[in-house]
Amino acid sequence: MTHAVEITGIRKVFNEGRTNPVVALDDINLAIADGEFISLIGPSGCGKSTLLRLVANLIDPTAGSVRVNGKSAADARRDGDYGMAFQQSGLFDWRNVVRNVELPLELKGWEKAKRRSRALEMLDLVKLTDFANNYPWELSGGMQQRVAIARALSFSPKLLLMDEPFGALDEMTREHMQSELIRICADTGSTVIFVTHSIPEAVYLSNRVVVMSPRPGRVAAVVDVDLGPRSDDTREANRFFAKVTEVREALRGYEHTDALTGGDMR
Amino acid sequence: MGAVRIDRNAIRRSLLFVVSLLLLAVLWEAYKLVGPEAGGKILGARLLPKAENRSMPHVWDMLSRFGRPEQRGSSGSVFMAVLAGGWFTFRIALAGLLLGLAVGFALAVVMARFRIVERGLLPWLVVSQTVPLIALAPLVVSWGGRLHVGSLTWQKWMSAAVIAGFLGFFPLAVGGLRGLSSPPPASVELLDSYAATWRSGLIKVRIPAAVPYLVPSLKLAGSAAVVGAVVAEISTGLKGGIGRLIIEYSREATADPAKVFTAVFGAAAIGLAMSALVAVLDRYVSRNRPKEMFA
Numbered sequence: 001m002t003h004a005v006e007i008t009g010i011r012k013v014f015n016e017g018r019t020n021p022v023v024a025l026d027d028i029n030l031a032i033a034d035g036e037f038i039s040l041i042g043p044s045g046c047g048k049s050t051l052l053r054l055v056a057n058l059i060d061p062t063a064g065s066v067r068v069n070g071k072s073a074a075d076a077r078r079d080g081d082y083g084m085a086f087q088q089s090g091l092f093d094w095r096n097v098v099r100n101v102e103l104p105l106e107l108k109g110w111e112k113a114k115r116r117s118r119a120l121e122m123l124d125l126v127k128l129t130d131f132a133n134n135y136p137w138e139l140s141g142g143m144q145q146r147v148a149i150a151r152a153l154s155f156s157p158k159l160l161l162m163d164e165p166f167g168a169l170d171e172m173t174r175e176h177m178q179s180e181l182i183r184i185c186a187d188t189g190s191t192v193i194f195v196t197h198s199i200p201e202a203v204y205l206s207n208r209v210v211v212m213s214p215r216p217g218r219v220a221a222v223v224d225v226d227l228g229p230r231s232d233d234t235r236e237a238n239r240f241f242a243k244v245t246e247v248r249e250a251l252r253g254y255e256h257t258d259a260l261t262g263g264d265m266r
Numbered sequence: 267m268g269a270v271r272i273d274r275n276a277i278r279r280s281l282l283f284v285v286s287l288l289l290l291a292v293l294w295e296a297y298k299l300v301g302p303e304a305g306g307k308i309l310g311a312r313l314l315p316k317a318e319n320r321s322m323p324h325v326w327d328m329l330s331r332f333g334r335p336e337q338r339g340s341s342g343s344v345f346m347a348v349l350a351g352g353w354f355t356f357r358i359a360l361a362g363l364l365l366g367l368a369v370g371f372a373l374a375v376v377m378a379r380f381r382i383v384e385r386g387l388l389p390w391l392v393v394s395q396t397v398p399l400i401a402l403a404p405l406v407v408s409w410g411g412r413l414h415v416g417s418l419t420w421q422k423w424m425s426a427a428v429i430a431g432f433l434g435f436f437p438l439a440v441g442g443l444r445g446l447s448s449p450p451p452a453s454v455e456l457l458d459s460y461a462a463t464w465r466s467g468l469i470k471v472r473i474p475a476a477v478p479y480l481v482p483s484l485k486l487a488g489s490a491a492v493v494g495a496v497v498a499e500i501s502t503g504l505k506g507g508i509g510r511l512i513i514e515y516s517r518e519a520t521a522d523p524a525k526v527f528t529a530v531f532g533a534a535a536i537g538l539a540m541s542a543l544v545a546v547l548d549r550y551v552s553r554n555r556p557k558e559m560f561a
Contacts, residue, residue, distance in 0.1 A: 058455050077461050084459045090452045093556055094474045107462045107470060137556040161459075 002070040004159055004191040005032040005055055010064035012050055012217075023216035024050045028064070030210065030219065034158070037185060037192045039202035039209045041247065047217025048195045052161050055193060056084060068159060080108060082159035083152030087167040089144040091136035091151075098123060098132040101151045108155060115154075122150035125184055142173040146180065153188060160185070160192045167197065175235070178204055182230050199251070203243045204230060211250040221250035291325045298322055323524040328531070331524040344525065348511065348532040355507035356536050358423055359488075359495040362430025363540070366487055370435035371480075374442030378472065379464065384443070395436050399494065403429060403501035422504050429502075430494035434487035441483025445476025478555065481548045488540040496533055508532045 301317030499509030
C-alpha cells in the first residue's frame with residue numbers, strides 16, 4: 001500500500017557552500033498512512049516548519065526524497081494533492097469570504113458556477129455560511145482561520161498541511177477550533193500534518209506525535225496516541241494526561257542527553 | 267450610518283477649503299494694507315514683495331477681471347478664455363497621466379518580476395527625474411515629428427502629453443513596485459502551494475495588493491502631470507492651453523496686472539480638478555478595503 005506521505009533520508013542544509021551553513025534537518029524518515037493525523041512538535045529551530053515546506057515542495061531537500069500519494073512532491077503540488085494553512089490566515093483583504101475560498105479554484109481554472117457552489121459547501125463545513133459576503137477584516141481571528149481551512153480544503157486535497165494554524169488564537173477559541181478540525185477531518189477523510197508548539201494540542205488532535213530535537217533537526221521520538229474518538233471529556237481524562245506527560249518527557253529526554261554530552265542547551 | 271458620516275466629513279472638508287481660500291484672500295489684502303509699496307528688505311535681502319497694485323492687485327480686481335473681455339473690443343470674456351485653456355491643458359495632463367500610469371506600472375511589473383531589472387533600472391529612473399524639462403521638450407518634439415505609425419501623424423499636443431507623462435510615471439513606477447512586492451512571504455508560499463503561475467499570481471494577488479500603494483502615487487503623479495503639461499506648453503510653444511495664457515497675459519502685466527493672475531488661478535484649478543478626479547477614483551477602489559489601511 002502506498003502511504004499518503006513517505007519521507008526517506010531527508011537532509012536539509014541552508015546556506016550550503018557558504019561560510020555559515022545550517023543543518024536544519026538530518027536523517028528524517030517518516031511514513032504517514034492515509035487518513036492519519038500527525039503532529040510535529042519541538043522547540044523553535046527544530047526544523048518542523050522546514051519539514052512541512054519540504055512536503056509541500058516549497059523548498060527542495062539537500063538529500064533524500066519526499067513522496068506524496070506515491071508521486072514526487074513536485075508532481076503532488078502541481079496536481080493539487082495538498083492544501084495549506086498558516087498561523088496567519090493569509091486571507092486577502094479585497095476579497096470577501098466566499099471569494100477568498102474560491103481563489104485556489106480560480107487559479108486552477110474552475111468555472112464560475114462550479115467554484116461558487118463548492119466554496120459555499122466548504123463554508124457550510126466550517127459553519128460560516130452566514131458570513132460568505134463579509135470581508136476578512138470584519139471577522140474574528142478564529143473565524144478567519146476557519147475561512148483559511150475552508151480555502152485549504154476547497155479543491156478536495158487528500159492531504160492538509162498546517163503550520164501552527166491556531167497559534168495566534170486565545171485558549172478558548174483554540175480548543176473549539178481543535179474540535180472543529182477533528183470533525184472536519186472525519187467528514188473529509190483528510191490526512192493531516194500539523195505543526196504546533198502545544199503539547200495538549202498535539203495529543204488531542206493526533207494519532208501520532210512526532211517529537212523533534214533541534215540542531216540539527218531530527219526525530220527524537222514518535223508517540224502513538226490511541227485515545228479513541230475525541231470529545232470535550234477527553235481533555236480531562238487521565239489517559240489524556242498520561243499521553244501529555246509521555247510527550248513532555250520525550251521532549252525533555254533529548255535535553256538530558258544534550259546536557260550530559262555537553263551539547264548546546266540554553 | 268457609515269454613509270451619513272462620510273457625507274458629513276465631505277461637507278466639513280469642503281467648508282474648510284472655502285474658509286482657507288477666504289483666509290488667503292484676507293491675508294493678501296492685509297499685506298497690501300501694511301506692506302511696503304516698493305518692497306522691503308529683511309536682513310539685507312529683498313524678501314518682501316511690493317504691495318502696490320501693479321505687483322499685487324486687489325482680490326476683487328483679479329476676480330472681476332474674469333468677467334471682462336479678454337482684449338478691448340473682443341467678444342469673449344477672460345473667464346471663457348481661461349476655461350477653454352484650462353480644459354485644453356487638463357486633457358493634456360490627463361493623457362500624460364494615463365501614459366505615465368501605463369509606462370510606470372509596466373516598469374513596476376518588470377522590476378517586480380526580475381530582481382536584476384530592478385537593480386539595473388531603478389537608479390536610472392531616479393536619474394531620469396533630474397533631466398530638466400526645458401532640455402527635454404525640443405527633443406520630444408523633434409522625435410515625435412519624425413514618427414510615422416500608420417495613419418497617425420504626430421500632433422504638438424502629444425509632445426506635451428509625453429512630457430507630462432515623463433514627470434508622472436516616476437511615482438507610479440516606484441509606488442507600483444512597492445505595492446506589487448507587498449504580499450508577505452506567506453501569501454507567496456500560498457500561491458506556490460497552488461502551483462499558480464507568476465502571471466496568475468500577478469493578476470489575482472499582486473495587482474490587487476498594489477492598489478492601496480498606487481493611490482497616493484497617483485495623487486503625486488496627477489499634480490506632476492499638471493505641472494508637466496503647463497511647462498511643456500510653454501517650452502514647446504503649444505497654443506491653446508493655460509501655459510500659453512500665462513505667457514501671453516504676463517506680457518500685459520504692466521498695463522493689466524490682474525489679468526495674469528486669472529491664468530494662474532486657472533492653472534491651480536486644473537491641479538484641483540486632477541486631485542478631485544484621483545479622490546473619486548480612490549473612493550471607488552477602496553470601497554471594500556479595511557479603513558485603517560488608508561488612514
